[in-house]
Amino acid sequence: MTSDRISGVVTGLIGVALIVGASGLPAMPGQQIGPSIFPTVIGAGLVLCGFLIAMGVGRSLEDEEVIVTEGDGPAPPPPPALPVQVLRAALPIALLLFYVFTIKTLGFLIVAAVIVLVMALALGARPGRAALLALVASPLIHFIFASLLRVPLAPGLLPAPW
Amino acid sequence: MDVLIDAFRLVLQPDVLVTILVASAYGLVVGALPGLSATMATALLVPITYYMSPIAAVAAIISASGMAIFAGDIPGCLLRIPGTPASAAYTDEAYQMTRKGQPELALGICLWFSALGGIAGTLALSVLAPTLAEFALNFSTFEYFWLAFLGLMCATLVARASPIKAIASVLLGLAVACIGVENPAGVARFTFGVPDLLGGIDVIAALVGMFAVSQVMRAMLTPDPPPVPKRKFGSILAGQIALTKRYPVQQARGNVVGVIVGALPGAGADMAAWISYSISKRFSKEPKKFGTGHPEGLVEAGASNNAAVASAWVPSLIFGIPGDTITAIAIGVLYMKGLNPGPTLFTSNASSMYAIYLIFLLANIIMIPLGILMIRASAQVLRVPRAYIMAVVLLLCAVGTFASGNNLFAITTAAAFGLIGFVMEKHGFPVAALVLGIVMGTMVEQNLVTSLIKSDGSILPFVQRPVSMVLAALTISALLWPVAAWLLRRARGPQVAPQG
Missing domain, CATH: 1.20.58 (Methane Monooxygenase Hydroxylase; Chain G, domain 1)
Known part of the structure; x- marks a missing residue:
């Protein structure tokens, strides 16, 4: 589905941006664990998720849209452009x-x-x-x-x- | 005993009692209006709690959220439009009862079993919380890290969306939490030179944006709900005692499931209702009657979701890990009022803890008379045109977020998150998971980084302590569960239709 392609790519791009942004953060002197580790881990996770979403994995587990219709009322007007x-x-x-x-x-x-x-x-x-x-x-x-x-x-x- | 007397003194203050009454009425009205959820009611209430005493602030949140969860059943029953997501599980059932001419019985079940469920949840809270707190005193950053991680994973498991999108939502929330200087190193991250971003994203503004602004945006695109037919209601509570005697097992099971689901970090009332409704159907002697206006499932799910509302406070009070989006907001209020969540809350602030239990009991007791009034007034309340409601809600979004810090940037934040929430929902990303990510981001990072520094970058100590080993195993199985489910489905062959 195209919507999943787009949202997957966007998710992945946010992940890449996080990793790139994190790489520019200053390290803590004398520590190998700095402020960049957490954003980097998240960014990597987002890239992976984005890839899977774009591939359509997990699509079948999604709930179908619950359409709330009023049984007795008139049909709703068609949506605008x-x-x-x-x-x-x-x-x-x-x-x-x-x-x-x-x-x-x-x-x-x-x-x-x-x-x-x-x-x-x-x-x-x-x-x-x-x-x-x-x-x-x-x-x-x-x-x-x-x-x-x-x-x-x-x-x-x-x-x-x- | 002294503590209990102190607690009574705290709760019986006139300002607290008035707050409970006003917040209850507010929660009932907002919850009953279709499209305005219990979370939204709570989020819009927070700016006002800034100006209250600590106990009054907590009382406002507890009474408004509990009433809103019940009141969400009213439009579900009368219009087949759930007022809050927690009612969605049994909306069809309740609506069928209305069509059979039993709206009183359906609404009565919702009210009666909600109130009893809330009381059961409160009792569970008062028993579970101190026990767990004692246990939690021994927790180190390793355990807290896994616990927070587990909470985030639970949020993805219960999201009723694609698990991958749910995980992506959580990660996006964690990324949002990275903004600002609130990190172990104190370095300004992702602020793009905007001084307003140094303090991080204002969680309340983000919540109002995602739960209120995006809802107003959605209202712009959906047709008006149908008007409620005028009708005279008979006695609301008639027949409830008979139902209580007829379905004791269902009620008890609903309470227990609600308490367990609620106490899980990350899973809340809506999930409890869904699970309880399906359990009820599976174990029922007459499952064929489900969906045709049969009270059994309604009893169990109604008993479950309000029990979950109370027990969701267990992980929130002890670990600072929210059980659902409402407690995510409540945790913010607790911090603001100096009632910092943690296992020591019971020793340092015991009377406040007892006061919280008392408020829960009180709120669930007055739920019955106030709920009856609300049901009788529902025809009038539901007649107020949506155009008026949404217009005022949008204005309240602006004023409320501004009031939370006297800062115009908060309104821009709310607008931005309104857009984010709207777009994410359109693409099937669960917004609640994003919220939990934002709320827990700082805590996850703090515990991860502290643990990593303690272990000198090694992963091994994360799984060496017995409790952390168990928590790690739970977290990883929660993470791998969707993969396993997917593989199982594939192994069974392509002819298996997607679940409905």
Whole structure:
């Protein structure tokens, strides 16, 4: 199976990278056991595993995908095209990075509301309800973490009034 | 006796009691929502435990995880969607009972035998842990190395995936643990010049990424679960006493198997449920009824998985080796709160140990009333659209990981591990094995390197002490088991269909 070829090769390459990276580590003076031994052993193991995975060994032991179907409900809609799927799966990651890069300037209340709004809309919530959720969830979570737990959430453009 | 009184005093603090109640309610709700697992509930709880007293923090983890494991049965029973992996083994059975018009009986079994199983697991924990601790006082780095290695191997055996991919996952986890200066030599490894990586990968951020962020990513690609039909439940506990009298052997066997599987380093509640369900089917007088809404397997598997939740704490408390992903998180919390796991915990911190047992008992007792409330409220809770839940979960991922160190880099870590977890799962690599690798990496390396230095690079002392010899034999047979199974299958000829 091609998926196994790819994941096997990637696993092996990570192993090689570990061995190469470990070989550049300084030795401990007067000791033959240094910081490189553990990564080297792991790297060798990964190369071996990668080879076996690429060869398809152990494939037969894998569980078949458990498909959870609802017996009485209507059939699920067909999945969207692959690029759309990739974009949809990447959205949560993008939103987390959005948080990291804008929190200092925009502040928690705005960033949090944007994340909740975008996620809810992307998962098919009605716009009005998604907006309402964003307006409630953002201050509520700010209150729990900033006021009760004293986590320093950045105020940014819109400091919380409490 | 003084210790026990001290323990009661520790547990009966108002903050601890309130924590148990709130964390239980939280665990019930999160566990009942399809797609939010018990591990995820626990991981998202950790940042909040930073701000609690040590006993309250441990109480929060214990009550939330136990309740979440039970509550995972609710959507399994009503919608045929297991709320947590630990429920997956008997979801079909429970759903068939619902279709036969017995949802009360099915949910009642899950609740009643979960609570009893949890109590049995707690008793086993309180008996096993001190005995093992005394034994473990004599362990040297050689034994610890094998024990940690054995735990990692168990994680690959039980992963229900290709064993080679599971081993690769463990190795990748160990590789992640190499990052930073936390190694015996104190050299910065694989930091790529990024100062944030010097301290190593933040385990909590990685966990939140792999169990919560990747779950949100998956939700983006899967259709909404069907709505729960509104229904009035009859009495939940009616008939449970009769079932307890009817299946005493199954219940006891479930408890014992659960305790054993849970106490194995690396194997947890989901594996216990799978094993117990198949044992129940094999030894049943009426195996044909399994899968058609027959309570027998449900009794045994339900008794098993909650027993495993408690006994998974045995290796965690004594060796610092997690029994499953939940205790992997709990170990982090124990260290943070100064309750460092180890055989000396019983002498240095005996009252805290007794407090942990008491919390387990308390949590399993209040599981029955709270669980009944949750079952009755499930129609409402399961009606909350997934879009709202996942949106708030993603925000909590960001805030929670940030709060664990007031560090924005942790959120980037969570995002990265969300992607890693998502991709690995797509390709059939078990994520739980990766987590155990990350959590145990430092310990494995420390004991390996110390042992190697003591033995002057020789392998022989690793197998010279009697206990280490036994542990080594166990580890190597665990490692070779997949090879043996594969050879056996080949020897039997190609006509053997792959197992289902």
